[in-house]
Amino acid sequence: MTIEISSLTNIPKTQDAKNGINITIIISILIFFSYSYYHFIVGDSYDFFIISTLLMTVHAVFTIPSFNQNIIITFRYFLIFLPVYATSILWWLSQGVIRTHYLGYEYQTLSTTTILVTGGALSVFGATFGWYLGSLRIRKNLLKTQNALYFIRSQRNLLATVGCIGSIFFGILYVFASGGILAAGKAYSSGEAVGIGVKFAVFNIFQIFFASLGVISLQVINSKEKWIIYSLLVLGFFMGFLVGSRADYMLPILILSIYILSIIERFRITNVYYRLLMLKAGLKLSRNILPFLVLAIIVGYFVSTAIATWRYNPSLDIFSLLIENVVNFRDLLFPTIKGHQVLWMETACHMIGGFYGMIAQRELAISDFLKGESYLHMIPRSLPGFIRPSEFDKLDLAWHTGVNGTIMSQGGIFEPAEAYANFGVLGCFFVSAIISYFFTWLLKKSFKLNSIFFMAWYLTCGFMLLRGVWYQNFSFVRIATVMLVFYILLFVFKKSWINKKIS
Structure with a gap:
């Protein structure tokens, strides 16, 4: 056995992970080609949202049971899935009458929503793909681990x-x-x-x-x-x-x-x-x-x-x-704000709004794709607050979601929104895949080394998923800098919590 915590560290069975990878790739290809067909060839259509809703539904029905009761990856899945799925299904059923954000209605068009749903769905699929791929590597290492209980x-x-x-x-x-x-x-x-x-x-x-x-x-x-x-x-x-x-x-x-x-x-x-x-x-x-x-x-x-x-x-x-x-x-869930009925999702509304902002900026040629710039900015932003110049805080993309003076969100940048701003819709898949894979890497280290430290790091990231997914991926970088401090302390005072291989 290894350092495992039931319902928090469960990984998919080998065959489930392989099947999950296959179906995730197939559905990702289908939604990308559907997006390309409607957005670039025949013109944007509400029919796209029928396809996107059905594909996301099929993916959820298949993958969620295969997570093997793991609370953390299931919550990560839903944090990305729910705002995007709600947008997709509402634009299918109401054809844009009911919105998922109450700011910047003029930038919530059929075209920008098509991009948003595509990028958001690919982010969901990428997060799942990364988890499955990393889980397969964990399974291989589990055969080599020894009893840590x-x-x-x-x-x-x-x-x-x-x-x-x-x-x-x-x-x-x-x-x-x-x-x-x-x-x-x-x-x-x-x-x-x-x-x-x-x-x-x-x-x-x-x-x-x-x-x-x-x-x-x-x-x-x-x-x-x-x-x-x-x-x-x-x-x-x-x-x-x-x-x-x-x-x-x-x-x-x-x-x-x-x-x-x-x-x-x-x-x-x-x-x-x-x-x-x-x-x-x-x-x-x-x-x-x-x-x-x-x-x-x-x-x-x-x-x-x-x-x-x-x-x-x-x-x-x-x-x-x-x-x-x-x-x-009923009144709480569907209020009428500034002449539009809105699905009130609390903070998730602003995550959708920020995503619209990132899309509109590029569609209107206000900003070009950042090509990883905002992620590189996380390096200077990771300096401790008491020595970090205040100018570095302005590098946070969360403060730059507005369009032509219109506020699109109030704090925070949704994971697929930042990925899109850097690399476009395909970037949403790969960024989310890398983050999920990182979670499995932490699990693999904790299992392989029988490490309390790496398990605690994994749990810390899991507990802070809401901030990491909805507010800023930078949270995971900030957590890593804090973990460096704990690593040094444990290396000096309690090395067995970092690496305890038991014979």
Whole structure:
């Protein structure tokens, strides 16, 4: 066995991965040729969205079950898939009457939407392709790995203690660094609080890394202690909500909750009395995490919309806002804004808006394709905040999504949007494939070296997927710079957590 965490590190079976690669390549070719046919030969048509919607549906139905209950890759898939799929299906069914963003309507044309859906779909397929390809390499290395479980057992108390204390400590520092908790009279981003006066913007990454250590300990700790550790980790993440931050803390809580629920379900399935009870009731036993994930997305949507209102007016009762959103679900989901009905997807609307901005800039010849420039800019941007010149922050593509003075998004740059701005629609496939492959590389290193460090790095990237996919891929680069610090510390003080090959 290796350092594995059920529902978080599962990889596809070999045949599933091979089949997944084949069907992903076929569907990618089909959607690219459909795009080329309608966009360049016969002219843009709403018929394209019938094809794109069907192809994305087929791909999702085939690939999601083959992820083998891995919560992290499934969330990565949905974070790219859902905004693009919603755009595709709405432009098919409503022919552009219902939009997926409420800014820059004049740039949301049939032509730009065709490009957006193509690039977005290729990003989904690329993310899947990279995961499958990397998983095959992991399978080969699994044959060479040795038993690491007893090492984790020997470290479980230290992992749990360091993980929980570190998570809560850096959670508190994050609150102070962000200017304190929201309260009546001080709204999110109001600038009324000065924080701790230290320009250090990675407290959240430090916190999530320590929390990942705690998660690693969960696989070898008894049930009662599992709930204690889970509660402490969620408490640490909850502190981020107190300053109005959703990007870094919503997804970790959802992933942890699904993980704990999967543990409970797995226990029930293996419990003989539970099995007999289910059989007598005529109910099927299932290990499927998908229902938990769908429920998490629904809950996350309502909580996110409530926080979005509350953080700008903390005097309101957030629980009342939450109930109001649920009761008025129809009005919440399809509001009319500036004369257009919009599918309200919260932050995802701005990710679509930024994508439209990147496309319009190139269609109108305002900007040329960057050919990797924004990714190269991530190198100087990765310098620590206390020594990084402020000019480097302006290199972030998220601040350059506007078109002719029209604001297209408010912070953040969607993964396929940045890929398109650099390399066009085909770039969306390859950039997302590389990122997913990097995730599998981290897993392979953790398995091959029986490494707690690489496993924690993988989990940190997984917990921060929402920021990494929706807000900026640069987050993964920033995480890597923080991991360098932890690598040096562990190399000096706890080398066995980096590389523990057990004979």
